[in-house]
Amino acid sequence: MLLSLFNAVELGIIYAIMALGVYLSFRILDFPDLTVDGSFVTGAAVAAILIMNGVSPITASFLAALAGFLAGCVTGILHTKGKINALLAGILMMIALYSINLRIMGQPTLSLLNESTIFKQLESIWEATGIDAALNGMLTFFGADRLPPTWSVVIVMILVTLAIKLLTDYLLKTEVGLALRATGDNQVMIRSLSANTDFLIIVGIGFSNALVAFSGGLIAQHGGFADVNMGIGMIIIGLASVIIGEALFGVKTIAIATLAVVGGAIIYRIVVAMALRVEFLETGDMKMITALLVIIALVAPKLLQARKEKKRRLEKRARLNQEKVGEV
Template sequence: MFISLFGAVESGVIYAIMALGVYLTFRVLDFPDLTVEGSFVTGASVAAFSIINGVPPIIATLLAAVAGFLAGCVTGVLHTKGKINSLLAGILMMTALYSINLRIMDQPTLSLLNETTLFQQLTSIWDAIGLDSVFNGLLSAIGMERFPKTWSIVIVMIFVTLAIKLLTDYFLKTEVGLALRAIGDNKKMIRSLSANTDSLIIVGVGISNALVALSGGLIAQLGGFSDVNMGLGLIVIGLASIIIGEALFGTKTIVRATLAVILGAVIYRIIVTLALRFDFLETGDMKLITAIIVVVALVAPKIIQSRKEKRRRIMKRQQLKAGGDSHA
């Protein structure tokens, strides 16, 4: 049980980077971008192909982000310069990326099991400086269970994800970031102020897909393979993470909203992991579980708000009645 939950947190922290990318398009830009289902695989395939061909894992991971940025920019160009509907532009790019990803990998799946990945290097460094034995020794001294071998990956990825979150927060408070947020609220108003909305949208969608591809490159190295179909349904996972986070932690400020997205991604992975422990559910039911989670996350807040509003009206009615009786 503990190992399963640990694995859920481990993958959830990495998927949180993807969720931040989806947040930029869906919430900030109000741009329903389906490119992410293709750019996630592009990041994975570029990272896997690069590592297999001798590129250092850290450079391969950065190349994955660059590839995602370029894919996002193409989607933005299709929408802004080609005047194609944003949803259709994303679908077209997602479809094109399927063939591009196959070209990059030259086969449906690339294995990294015999290659040195970023996470293997990280674990080796941890072992070399003795932090693994020190940490587990401390846990044993206080009677706690020994952590899995990959605990160092979780700790480093938490710091990496938080660093990306802080950079995203800072970016959204810059002049360009504020313009992107304004485009999502009222594009016509920003255009009337002589802002180059087309360029801003292209950059925004590019950054979003760079984060998605970065997550894909990391997931490929974590799982040990890149598969051409690993991005299917990813947009729903990203939206589920956003909706869960917003429902539980709120969105009053950008800092709070991005933190909610990260926590939502981790909670989503934990919920799926716990759900799959039921005997009547199988791995193939993951899409169904995701759909149910999204439905619950969307409906539950509305039901709760409706009940609060109903109680508020009843209390107000009672107060008015009590006031009327006192005057009588």
């Protein structure tokens, strides 16, 4: 059970980067971008093929993000310059990316089990320092369980994800970031102030898909493979993370909102891991679990708000009745 939760947290931290990308497109720009299902695989495909050809895993991961940025920019161009509906532009790019990803990979699946990845390098570094052996020795001495083999990966990924979160916070507080937020709120108003909304949308969707592709590259290295179908339903996972995070932690400020997205991604993976431990549920039920989580996250806050409003009305009515009795 503990190992399952640990693995869920590990995956949740990596998927949180993708969720931040979805947050930028759906919440900041109010752009229903379905490119995500394709750009996630693009990131995995680019990272995998580069690593297999001897490129450094770190360099490959950043190039994967660049590929995602270009894919997002094309979606933005289709919408702004081609005047194609935002939803349709994302669908068209997602379909095109399927063929592009196959071209990049050369086959439906690539294996990275025998290749050097970021995570393998991190584990080797920690083992070489002797920190891993020392900590496990201390835990054994006190009768505690040994650390999971990938605990060092979790620590590094927490730092990487927090760095991306802080970078996103900083970006959204700059002049360009404020213009992006204003574009999502009211394009007509920001355009009247001579802002180039087309450029902002293109760059914003590009940056969003860069984060998605970066996450895809990391997931491919974590799982040891890249598959052309691994992005199916990724947009739902991203939305579930965003909605769950917002429902639990709120969105009072940008910093809190992005932190909520990260927390939502981790909680989503934990809930899925726990749900899959139920006997009558199988791995194939993951999509259904995701749909139920999104429905609950959407409906529950509204039900609670309606309950609070009803209670407030009843209290107000009771107070008015008391005042009338007092007057009599």
